[in-house]
Amino acid sequence: xxxxxxxxxxxxxxxxxxxxxxxxxxxxxxxxxAMFVGPAVLLFGGILGAGFILGLWYSLVxxxxxxxxxxxxxxxxxxxxxxxxRMRGSAWFTARFALVTTVLSNLxxxxxxxxxxxxxxxxxxxxxxxxxxxxxxxxLLGFIFRFVFSTAFDSLGELTxxxxxxxxxxxxxxxxxxxxxxxxxxxxxxxxxxxxxxxxVSVDEDLYEAARVDGANWLQSTRRITxxxxxxxxxxxxxxxxxxxSKLFDVIFALTNGGPYGSxxxxxxxxxxxxxxxxxxxxxxxxxxxxxxxxxxxxxxQVRFTQRREVER
Amino acid sequence: MTGATLAPTPRLSRRNRRRAASIGLxxxxxxxxxxWMSPMYLVFVNSMKDFGEILRNAAALPERFxxxxxxxxxxxxDFATALVNSLFVTVLAVGGLVIIGAMAAWRMARRPHxxxxxxFSLFVVAMVVPxxxxxxxxxxxxxxxxxVNTRSGLVLLYLSFGMPLTVFFLHGFVQSSVPxxxxxxxxxxxxxxxxxxxxxxLPLMRPMIATVSILHAFWIWNDFLLPLLVLFDPARxxxxxxxxxxxxxxxxxxxxxxxxxxxxxxxxxVFFLVFQRFIIRGVAAGSLKG
Numbered sequence: 278x279x280x281x282x283x284x285x286x287x288x289x290x291x292x293x294x295x296x297x298x299x300x301x302x303x304x305x306x307x308x309x310x311a312m313f314v315g316p317a318v319l320l321f322g323g324i325l326g327a328g329f330i331l332g333l334w335y336s337l338v339x340x341x342x343x344x345x346x347x348x349x350x351x352x353x354x355x356x357x358x359x360x361x362x363r364m365r366g367s368a369w370f371t372a373r374f375a376l377v378t379t380v381l382s383n384l385x386x387x388x389x390x391x392x393x394x395x396x397x398x399x400x401x402x403x404x405x406x407x408x409x410x411x412x413x414x415x416x417l418l419g420f421i422f423r424f425v426f427s428t429a430f431d432s433l434g435e436l437t438x439x440x441x442x443x444x445x446x447x448x449x450x451x452x453x454x455x456x457x458x459x460x461x462x463x464x465x466x467x468x469x470x471x472x473x474x475x476x477x478v479s480v481d482e483d484l485y486e487a488a489r490v491d492g493a494n495w496l497q498s499t500r501r502i503t504x505x506x507x508x509x510x511x512x513x514x515x516x517x518x519x520x521x522x523s524k525l526f527d528v529i530f531a532l533t534n535g536g537p538y539g540s541x542x543x544x545x546x547x548x549x550x551x552x553x554x555x556x557x558x559x560x561x562x563x564x565x566x567x568x569x570x571x572x573x574x575x576x577x578x579q580v581r582f583t584q585r586r587e588v589e590r
Numbered sequence: 591m592t593g594a595t596l597a598p599t600p601r602l603s604r605r606n607r608r609r610a611a612s613i614g615l616x617x618x619x620x621x622x623x624x625x626w627m628s629p630m631y632l633v634f635v636n637s638m639k640d641f642g643e644i645l646r647n648a649a650a651l652p653e654r655f656x657x658x659x660x661x662x663x664x665x666x667x668d669f670a671t672a673l674v675n676s677l678f679v680t681v682l683a684v685g686g687l688v689i690i691g692a693m694a695a696w697r698m699a700r701r702p703h704x705x706x707x708x709x710f711s712l713f714v715v716a717m718v719v720p721x722x723x724x725x726x727x728x729x730x731x732x733x734x735x736x737x738v739n740t741r742s743g744l745v746l747l748y749l750s751f752g753m754p755l756t757v758f759f760l761h762g763f764v765q766s767s768v769p770x771x772x773x774x775x776x777x778x779x780x781x782x783x784x785x786x787x788x789x790x791x792l793p794l795m796r797p798m799i800a801t802v803s804i805l806h807a808f809w810i811w812n813d814f815l816l817p818l819l820v821l822f823d824p825a826r827x828x829x830x831x832x833x834x835x836x837x838x839x840x841x842x843x844x845x846x847x848x849x850x851x852x853x854x855x856x857x858x859x860v861f862f863l864v865f866q867r868f869i870i871r872g873v874a875a876g877s878l879k880g
Contacts, residue, residue, distance in 0.1 A: 309783045317694035317753050324750035328727035397616045405866045406623045412862040414812030416830045417854050428844050429632045432648035475874040524720050527814045548722045569723040576718045
């Protein structure tokens with residue numbers, strides 16, 4: 278403790294003796310702060326920062342966006358939300374969707390990662406193939422599967438008579454839900470695979486060697502060595518998917534646009550529709566604030582969880 | 591005696607079993623990978639058929655390879671313009687983000703006084719804010735700033751939206767991997783702050799700048815909602831917007847639509863395939879830090 282204080286004491290002593298010089302370096306330091314950090318602050322504050330505050334304000338007004346007229350109505354928008362059945366429906370969809378896709382795409386990603394880290398030919402090629410859907414934009418993905426689920430499946434169903442192709446994919450609420458899940462999994466499993474591959478290849482090879490000497494088979498060494506050691510990556514993968522899937526917009530916008538009958542209207546899409554289809558910008562802003570709070574709580578849980586993990590380790 | 595002759599047999603069969611398992615595994619992965627690519631296959635083969643042929647058999651290879659759909663879709667979507675616009679916006683925004691972000695990150699990491707710490711916390715909080723929360727004010731602010739419906743205005747918006755993540759990553763990198771001693775040596779040799787940054791620090795930050803650039807390039811290239819909200823002029827559309835408005839008009843003409851989809855995918859897929867090892871590693875590293 279005393280030792281730690283020593284340099285600081287010396288520094289403050291130095292500052293008093295060289296008072297004039299430090300005021301000049303203080304000025305250059307401030308100038309350098311402005312020069313290096315200033316542009317980032319302006320860009321960040323001018324749009325993101327100002328936008329956030331403006332958004333809070335908009336959530337307290339009634340405003341149709343067409344004319345300039347805004348009426349301050351306090352918390353009335355938030356009260357309206359409590360009885361908004363459509364929003365409750367979309368929150369329920371988003372929660373189910375996030376949970377299902379988080380579990381399934383993490384399992385899929387882990388499975389793929391275990392496969393492509395086995396000694397077999399062309400593994401680099403397979404990794405690229407599984408990862409590929411992740412680089413394609415959400416709008417394109419949505420449209421690709423609109424084609425696959427409609428015209429392509431119709432044609433295949435007629436040719437083969439396989440029931441899976443003849444289902445009205447995207448036509449009923451149940452198939453619409455699973456159709457959306459499939460598209461999202463196609464995109465995110467490869468991403469999670471990359472995360473899990475990075476974790477798996479960093480496991481010490483000697484552990485497997487020792488297990489092999491002790492007569493462990495592949496299943497045993499995977500369960501007893503690989504899985505426990507990549508748990509930190511699992512935590513990352515789970516929270517990453519919860520966050521991404523609860524904010525999903527593009528894919529759904531192109532694939533179902535919330536249909537059939539609003540059954541796949543994700544929360545992000547609900548806000549968009551409220552703002553730009555129904556022109557209730559005040560109400561939409563209140564929803565946007567609620568959305569931020571929900572995502573924020575999820576993030577806080579993640580931070581807590583990760584911290585506790587690190588303490589335990 | 592019998593024991594000695596029998597002894598090699600189980601070892602041999604075990605090796606055979608292992609070989610069989612390894613062949614089975616290879617075949618399994620290959621089958622899964624082919625299945626994984628089947629949506630791409632469907633889009634690609636049908637982009638070379640006329641509509642009747644798509645309906646007859648969507649899974650078959652085209653009867654003859656024709657590029658008519660591509661020629662029509664290319665014109666109808668004004669794809670050349672969209673390609674130029676996407677390149678313009680992505681290159682300028684990513685370049686601006688990493689330069690401005692690197693300057694701020696370095697300064698904030700080296701002089702962590704109170705205001706820099708406050709700013710850093712704000713950046714961290716901002717990374718959590720979903721885009722929909724900022725969407726309505728962004729449209730309003732862009733109107734006020736007079737940057738609606740311009741590509742450089744879109745670049746400006748990306749510079750703002752991408753800044754928190756950029757600074758967060760580069761800040762961490764400066765702290766962990768840029769040695770302070772080299773900077774101090776440059777200082778003693780009489781380099782100014784800017785020279786130190788430009789000639790000493792920036793080159794040392796290159797690995798993380800590459801990672802951040804890749805993350806941002808994919809995000810901006812594929813981003814849809816922000817350009818949808820601020821670009822109206824067809825001549826200023828980026829690729830996702832061009833594809834989207836193409837589908838608005840030709841949504842059931844799947845012969846043309848599949849060709850448009852392939853055109854939309856090709857640039858980013860080529861970029862990915864060229865840099866794939868680097869990208870997969872970078873993306874995985876990026877998510878682990880975040």
